[in-house]
Amino acid sequence: MFKKLLFVASFLVSALSVFGQNADSLTLVKTRWQKNRIAKQVMLFQHHFNQKNLFLANENISFLEIKNTGRKALFAIGAEEKELITTSNFGIRDTAIAAINGNFFDVKNGGSVDFVRVNGKTINTNRLAKDGQRARHQEAGVIIENGKLSIVKWDGSADWETKLTAPDVLLNGPLLTLNGTDEQLDTAGFNRLRHPRTCLGIKPNGRVILLTVDGRNENSAGMSLFELTKLMRWLGCTSAINFDGGGSTTLWVSGMPDNGVINYPTDNKKWDHEGQRKVANVILVKKK
Helix, strand or coil: CHHHHHHHHHHHHHHHHHHHHHHHHHHHHCCCCEEEEEECCEEEEEEEEEEEEECCEEEEEEEEEECCCCCCEEEEEEECCCCCECHHHHHHHCCCCEEEECCCECCCCCCECCCEEECCEEEECCCCCCCCCCCHHHCEEEEEECCEEEEEECCCCCCHHHHCCCCEEEECCCEEEECCEECCCCCCHHHHCCECEEEEEECCCCCEEEEEECCCECCECCECHHHHHHHHHHCCCCEEEECCCHHHCCEEECCCCHHHECCCCCCCCCCCCCCCCCECEEEEEEEC
């Protein structure tokens, strides 16, 4: 009798989980996004799920969708070797259309803790753990060639990133999905708990999504990496990679209100557009 009850309970939990996922995906598909054409080949999408109707939580999501052709809109990396500056200042300095925060950095001394190459010059190298192991955010990255962006995965070799031939390389992660196959994520707190998130995804038609999910506020809970993986898949991405999140999460668009800051960065612990954290590097969208 006990085994039967256990089986029924397990079945109900599984069924409720599937039902919840289906409800969430349906909610996203039916969403009427606020849309703004930012430039040729660049569209901004925004929506505030404020009825606890996505993953049973409030979620504020903003993303750019960019044609990845290298024609009208180009991708580039903005980076500093040792300094930290805000995402918006990176964008303004490089006369960009838009910018999103990049990879993980040294809060005290500045600069990235992961490999970064810009225009063929190595800006930062990987800082490995004491046992020589890579962090998960050093096991994948984005490369840019002729203004076009791709996601790449570590091949297991010690000097993998130095052999990448692209002039622009930014290691990041964890990798969430590659070519339609989800990566295996462990249940460490960083992956499992909800935080503000920054993510980059690529759709089968080549279009790139640069996305922020706000968090640490009653207006937006943030997401786990498991939830973020589902979100990017439901938006049509077959490859997706997590960027540095938390207080770093920032999406900036030139000419938009609030000095171009689209989301609600959390470094000031307020629900406004003033809480940017200084970062070491960004992904830029620029006019050709």
